Amino acid sequence: MKYVGTSVNRVDGIKKVTGDLKYVDDLKFPRMLYAAVKRSTRPHAKIIHIDISKAEKLPGVKVITTGKDFPKRVGLYLEDKNFLAVDKVRYMGEAVAAVAAETEEIAHEAVKLIEIEYEDLPIVTNALDAMKEDAPLIHPDLGTYKYASVFAPKPDTNISNHYKVRKGDVEEAFKKADYIFENDFYVPHIQHCPIENHSAIASVDREGSLTVWASCQSPYAVRLALSVAFDIPLNKIRVLSPAVGGGFGSKAGTTLEGIVIPLAMKSKGRPVKLTFSRKDEFINSFVRQGMHSKFKTGVMKNGKIIAIKDQYVWDGGAYTEYGVNITKAAGFAAVGPYDIENIWCDSYCVYTNHPVGGPYRGFGMSEIQFGIERNMNIIANELGIDPIEIRRINAQKVGGRTATNAPIDTCGLLDCLDQVLEDFDPNEKVESLSPNKVRAKGIAFGMKAPSMPNNVASSAIVRLNEDGTAYLLVSAQDIGQGSDTALTQFAAEVLSIPPEKITIKTGDTDHTPYEWQTVASRITYCAGNSVINACEDAKAQLLELASLKLGIYKRDLKLEDGYVVSTIYPDKKVAIADLSLGLTMPDGSGIHGPIIGRGVFIPPNVKDHDHETGLGDKPVAYWTYGCQGVDIEVDTQTGNIKVLNVVSSFDVGKVVNPTLVEGQIEGAIVQGIGSALWEELKFKDGKPLNPSFVDYKIPTANDMPEMIIKFIENEEKTGPFGARGVSEPAMIPSAPAIANALCDALGITINSLPLTPEKVLNAMKEKNNK
Amino acid sequence: MKNFEYFKPSTLKEASELLIKKGANAHILNGGTDLIIRMKEGITSPDVVVDIKGIKELHNIKFDEKEGLFVGACVVLNDMAHNQIVKEKYKVLSNAAKSVGSGQIRNKATMTGNICNASPLADTSTPLLALDAKVLVYGPNGEREIPINELFVWVRKVSLEHGEIVKGVRIPAYENIIGDFQKISRRKEVDLSTVASTVVKINDEIRIALASVAPTPIRARKAESFIKGKKLTDEVIEEAAKIAASEASPIEDVRASKEYRIEMIKIAVKRNLNAVRS
Incomplete structure (x- = not known):
């Protein structure tokens, strides 16, 4: 082939490096107004009264809108959200009212003048608590909400989706197992941190046609959501996404578009712009859901896993219109890239008074696989089996079955493992140059399918x-x-x-x-x-x-x-x-x-799963498999970890552009390192504690490891020139591989992310006290 | 950000008079890396901003065998950190300055701004404390010198009167400084200290300064007097580190727990002492 498989230069490269490419916030229109948003200061409260009288009088204020103006609920998979809160607020920072004014300063000033009277409601901020029977209900009307038929909300609870996998007979298998292991894990809320903040401009002309410029990943999905929310026919809505400066999922679906449109509708033809602050990015775009997982695993003496009963409880936040699908994706991959005969999996999407959970690179896979891959190493260590060996024994292979009992006809997982091992010797002991530091190596698998409707x-x-x-x-x-x-x-x-x-x-x-x-x-x-x-x-x-x-x-x-x-x-x-x-x-x-x-x-032959058992022959288009090995150095006095080397291999089917896919994998590894070492959006009673880069740390150039990026090319038969997707999967193994390296080398147990210096030292202390 | 009046005087006299005339809600602007952020976030909303960068004499950095090093208030951190004399004679200060924020920040921020901001974790505070720096102040009633340890009063509070302007910092000349700066943070680059410390050894005298462990940066005087006259054996270092930790009163915040900070004071001071021992 002439062009596919070669490192063609980025076609958007010159525009980006010169700055010629214009992002939404760069766009300015004549007579444009600027918007600002009044946000809830309560995590859960009834809105008793909104007083806009003072704000209205501020010179330069043109339009003020509240939730009552457009009370229709919307949502991608479950219609549970309003762009502006109606009657009650469900998380701290939720949009309650919006202002359009001549300048951004006036808009912000006006927002301060809006007075809201609240009546506090009991809050629930832990998803496990939110599942309990006596938990305060965040959406008491859940039973009346519309949703896509593949989901299963439970009315009169906080559970907005329950996905089940019932394969084989786990209880019988546990009886036969030589060993039973039970382990719990937790991954916290993190945020995408795209370099470009969300921005949208809306304009309504005198015919009623709506034009929206948005830094969004999905113009057509935005168009549809807006059409439903504002009762405008699709041919009267134009959505443009001129450029997107990083999305990672945070710009999927609709976020701020629904706030500017009502303003534009009332501004007599003047366009209205809203650009999120970084604080807004952290709280009001999407966050990756926090997730509690637990595994009961039945294992034979030879390392063969015969049964896994697991539970995933997702902290979906105040609205789960998008989050419910993450729960489902987790169910399809219930036990990760392993072929397990007996599976019982419950994956619950749960409302809490936290910011809205949504798509984030990996779409649930990084979250579940942290537990799956840690669980694997814990079991291997207990049995005295090499962590690589136990993976070989249980890995999905051609001829085997996925968690949904779908037959596996292509699977390069062990090819990826072998390719990593060419450049990565997990057993080689390297002494650190510093007496206070320990070198450690770890490995993890990753697996993901495109999570999308059939x-x-x-x-x-x-x-x-x-x-x-x-x-x-x-x-x-x-x-x-x-x-x-x-x-x-x-x-x-x-x-x-x-x-x-x-x-x-x-x-x-x-x-x-x-x-x-x-x-x-x-x-x-x-x-x-x-x-x-x-x-x-x-x-x-x-x-x-x-x-x-x-x-x-x-x-x-x-x-x-x-x-x-x-x-x-x-x-x-x-x-x-x-x-x-x-x-x-x-x-x-x-x-x-x-x-x-x-x-x-349209992806061929992807079909619904069975609702009762979660099983299906082809619930996804394909699976992408891969493996990473990491080499880290731990400062045993401070607990700080540095990732030195990473070797990655993914089965991409066909390398379309070597330079671009290498860049994509490097980015994924670094994002994985961020989630492993630092990233956690912290909350206290629903209040975000670190919504800025001062106290929410992502990797810098200094934190880049040496990376060896390799590929397997087992053709995806339905793929273009045999290619399959890899941009999300590549992030999945990074964090568990680092955790496995750390825990195995120091003989400690840390079952939550991030691996903070403090957790490392506490775990070492705990070990020494034993 | 609220509207404000902006002045850029060219003399200290003019600047000081402006500050007095405009009253308590007039604020000095230097590098701006703290003030502008506070203004953007609405934490500080001055009516008047007096930019001192137009005052030429504040941009000087000079060294004199007798007087020591003078770093003018408007010398940016990168210029100071990479100054040849500073690198040779005050290495520990250079190292601390290089740990502040990012390269971009260090091209704007100054040491005077760093200490006048009076954050308990100011990165340049510990070498200055350990080196007994003096803060040179211009005021309506003439000039005065404030010993650095008397500058810090409380979190974000310094012992300057309204209308007073810091001209710069003077660090005494020493025969030979053996020093070590330690910064323990979550991420190596572009992060705030969880704990920072400096130890200097000057003619067998050891001085220990700590930051991010109390409402202000502090000297660990008890640990210093414990060490006095002792050979730096492993045991002495261990004990000194413990004493230093006992002199601190760290808090728990979003960055670390109190317990972790206490633990890290010990580690940082041990590393400092080990470094100056060899």
Whole structure:
């Protein structure tokens, strides 16, 4: 192949490094107003009265809206949220009212003048407590909410989804097991920290047509949510996402768009802009849900695991319209990348008075696999089996079964392990150069499927220009992952036009065709297939016309470097440019018209699971597997950990662009290191304690380890050129591998993240006191 | 951020008069890395901001065998940290300065700002305390010198009168400073100290200073007098570290527990003492 598999330069690279690319907050329109949001100071309270009289009188204030203006509930999978709180607030920081004013300063000043009278309600901030029968109900009307049929909310509880896996007979298996292990784990709330804060501008013209510029991952999903919320037909809403400076899930779905639109509707045609502060990012976009897991594992003497009964309790926060699907994804992967005959899994999405949980790179997999991979090492150590050996014994393999009992026909997991071991000797003992430090090594697996509805659709259009260049139109968003480049490479490959002659256009629901969402590591796969199909369609038209022109059968023609060429007589050819507007016949007449290729895609044969057992033959499009080994150094006096080396291998099916995918994996590892060592959004009685980079630490350049990035290429049969998604999976093994290294080397047990210096020292003390 | 009046005088006299004339809600602006953030967050809302960066003499950094090192109030941390004399003769100060914030912050922030902000964890405070620095102050009633340990009064409170402006910091000349700075933090770069400490050895006298362990940065005088005249054996170091920890009164906050801080004082002081011993 000419372009797929090569490190084509990022097509958006120059625009980004020069600053020519304009992000939403860079956009300014004549007479634009600025918005600010009045936020709840209570974690759970009834709104008794909102007094806007003082704020209204402030010069420069143009519009004030409250939840009562648009009380219709919305949500992607479960309609449980309002963009502005109606009647009650459910977390500290929830939007209650919004102001549009001539300047940002005036808007903020006006917000301070809005007075809200609350009546406090009892709060619940621990998901385990929230499941108890006497817990205060955060959504007493849950029973009346609309939801997608694959979910199972439990009315009159705080449980907004319960996903079950019932495979085999765990109780019988536990009786047969030589050993039973029980372990609990916890991962805290963390935040995505994209470099670009959320921003949106809304404008309503006098015909009532709504235009929204938003830094969003999914313009079409936003359009649909807004249409439902504000009763506007889809053809009257245009959503543009001009550029996204990192999303990691936080810009999936809708967040602040629903706040600016009501303001714009009342501002007599003046556009309204709202840009989140960093504090807003931490509290009011999405957070990764905190999660309590527990495992009961039945193991035979030889290390074979015969049964796992586990429970995942997700702290979904105040609204779980998106979070419920994370619970389901966790169920599909109930025991991680292991083939276990008997499984009993309960995954609960639970309302609490915490910020809204939502999609975050990994979509539940990092959270569950922290416990799964720690559990594996704890068992291995107890049995005296090598942690790698126990993984080999229990790993999913071709011919085996997933947690939902789906047959496994492709699985490069152990190939990845072996590839990591080429550069990583887990048993090699390295002495630290410092007497206070200990070197340690650990390994972990990772596994993820695209978490999306079965029938999600993608589409692409390719238009040829008179000079043989092309436009590629999609609504897949390049959120930093490099999709603009990868999709251009696919088009270049099929059309045999160099990538620099193809311009990709994205993110405009009026002009670029439908894409469900840029999430789930699905873009290379789903949008990629639609691009290939669109280019194949254009190619078929070109061959048809060339066949007429050259008098050669279509089957003997191919596209090559901007020409349609005979495969038999290479000098017989016609330039694509000459066919781009159709074919001119010898008599001067023309036929066909411009070449426009259309391509669509829905992942084939993905079907619903059984509600009672959670089982299904193909609940997901495919699984991506991988493995990482880490080499860390622990300061045993301070408890600080430094990650020195990481070796990573993932089965990506096909490396589309080596440089880009390496970058993506490096980014994932570093994000994993952040979640392992520092990241935790802390709360006290619902109040966020560290919503800023002063006390919420993510890795710096200094924290980058040496990374060896490797790939296995077991073809994904339904994938574009065999490729499968990898941008999320690559983060999953990093944190558990670090925890395994730490715990095994020091003989300590830490079953929660992050691995703070203090936890390390306390665990060492505990060990010494034993 | 609230609207404010901005002045950039070119003399100390002018600056001081402005501060007095405009009253208590006039604020000095130096590097701005603390003030601007506080203003943006609405914690500090001055009506008047007096930028002292227009005063030329505050940008001096000079060394004199007799008087020692003078670092003007407006010398930015990176210029000080990478100054040849500072690196040679006051290495410990250079190291502490390099640990403040990020490279970008250190290109704006100053040592005078760092200490006048009076955070209990100011990174440059411990070398200054250990080296018995003097703070040179210009005021309406003339100039005065404040010993650094008398500058810090409480969390974010210094012993300066309104209208007084710090001209800079003077650090005495010493024959030979053997010093060591330790910063224990969650992340190595761009982080606040969980605990910071400096130990210097000057002509066999050992001085110990600690930050982020009490309402102000402190000298561990009891530990110093315990060490006095003793050879730095492992046992002496162990005991001195314990005594230093007993002199501190750390709090629990979002960064660390009180217990962890006490533990880390011991570790930091031990590392300091081990470093100056060899």
